[in-house]
Amino acid sequence: MNRALSRAMWRAALAGGVVAVFTSVTAVPAGAAEGGVAFSRVSVNGGKPIVVGVKEEVEVHATFRMTTTLKYDSGPMVFPYRGKLSNMDTMHSMIIGSDCKVVDRAKGICDFEEWLYIDPRFVDFGNEDAGTWRTAARVFLPHDGLDVDDKNLPLQLKRATRVTVNASPEPVAKGRTITVTGRVTRANWDTHTYQGYAGRTVSLQFKAAGASSYTTVKKSTSSRTGGLKTTVKATVPGTWRWTYYGNSTSGAKSSAGDYVAVR
Template sequence: MRMRTSAAAVVGALALTALAVPAAQADGHDGDTAITKVTVNGGKNVVVGTSLVKKFTVTVTAKDNSGIAGADIELHGPGFGYLSGTTRCSGSTCTASFTVDPKVDLPYSNDVAGTWYVDAWVDGKDDDYVWKQKAASFKFQRASTQTVNAAPEPVKKGKTITVTGKLARANWDDFKYHGYTSQPVKLQFLKKGGKTWSTVKTVKTNSTGTLKTTVKASVDGYWRYSFAGTTSTPAVNSTGDFVDVK
């Protein structure tokens, strides 16, 4: 069995120095070993905040006429973002477990947020193997929050209401949430008793991540801000703020 070993592998922790990044290798294989499926975090992006430890898995399904003997699964992203997990195989599926503690693994590393890739090496029991860089991609993101407040409440029909809010995201420099600036956010409305939110307008956050706009009140309902997300930051909706229209 030809298991690849990575120099300076860091198990379950982000390696943020150039020395921890394994040397690049071209894709390759020997024999009939093939990767058929890769799933990261159950198909969801990996979102990390400022304090809670994030645990997730990556599963690689492969095939070989002799069976699967083992695998090495690593993750890499922007900057010096790098993760190596503990991998175990059962049948044709190999699972790597990863743990990210933001205060231990992410100090001063906002630049590692973005698109990440899975690198996988799988060995067959007959000494065949397959090595594939970028076998799958996913987003490693800074957690986001969104607030809303519609006022005044109640309001007379036809009068103006002001809808404010703030879009913020985790900052791994000081482990606080800071406003996400210059981002388009949708102001949405849900009529009382309705089921579908409708977009009224798009508002851009200012230099502190704050949102502010005005609309005319016509019927009772809920107002919210909805952010679609970016590569580095997940989508988020505020809770709905109910306005009673008299």
């Protein structure tokens, strides 16, 4: 398997006008055979939410084990889905899978590695797709058969957030007031832009010069345009940032740090 070659072929298809469809309906073909295949040890994105922006393709790593003595036509895969296994919506633009890493040849046990790609720039991908998905495992068998299973593994698909920060004045006299501003925005998959995220509770954090970690100083609620603003007293030099911890449909994000010298 050559991942680079597979992705290059995919991009060539897109350049040639082939449209990628994320949310597609997959029906079980007539005469499909169920059973005879078991999937286990399924892990998708290390159990972390899948966070997608507006333009950047996201690569999701997955691993799983398949046990079967049946022959199969095309490589097994795992992927997010909604609906029923017999008529599902799926969430991926491309999947590249590894060859079988044999665990027990006699019992037909193989371990697989997979790279699933989600690109938000194409059709049938909108804000309504954020939230909880389930995980399906599937392999195609000869004569239009397949085995598809629900692995009872929820996946969180979230809209990416961005956070900015500016602390001023720089430098500042000890005991004087520092004004910290910023903005929190969220990916809009319908318009392919980032828009102000109103009403969000965002933490203002500080890391003193020489310290290794940030501490939350206070919290602020974003305005209707996503704006953030608060004031603090200057005590020691250090770095300020805003952190948004996300929710069920939006990813967590911290701004870059803004260092303020205190004299």
